[in-house]
Amino acid sequence: MTSAECGVEHIVPLYRGGKDRMSNLALACRSCNLRKGTNISGLDSTSKTEVSLFHPRQERWNEHFQVETEAGAIVGITPTGRVTVTSLEINSPTQLIARQLWIRLGLFP
16 A cells, blocks of 8 residues: 555544444545554644644534645644644655645646
8 A cells, every 4th residue: 555545544543442433434545544643632833732633524624724736735724734734744745746746637636
């Protein structure tokens, strides 16, 4: 499986009491899933508070993130968005290169 391929992840990890239910499962790229690990929250650098990572089953993506199409970067626009971008290293060099290609091909956003 490459970074660009998706796998099923537990939004709330089993280690943290999450369940093997559809409501707790989501597709995630391999690199994001590995970086997330057992984390469910992180420290927001702006507000200096601990906030939950983005929950794809309960929250709307566009309320927490924006895309800088020129650079291919995803920007967190809320504490949850910022923590998720930072924790999952969503704008790593490899991810940016892949996202720029997807944008050029009309596959993203």
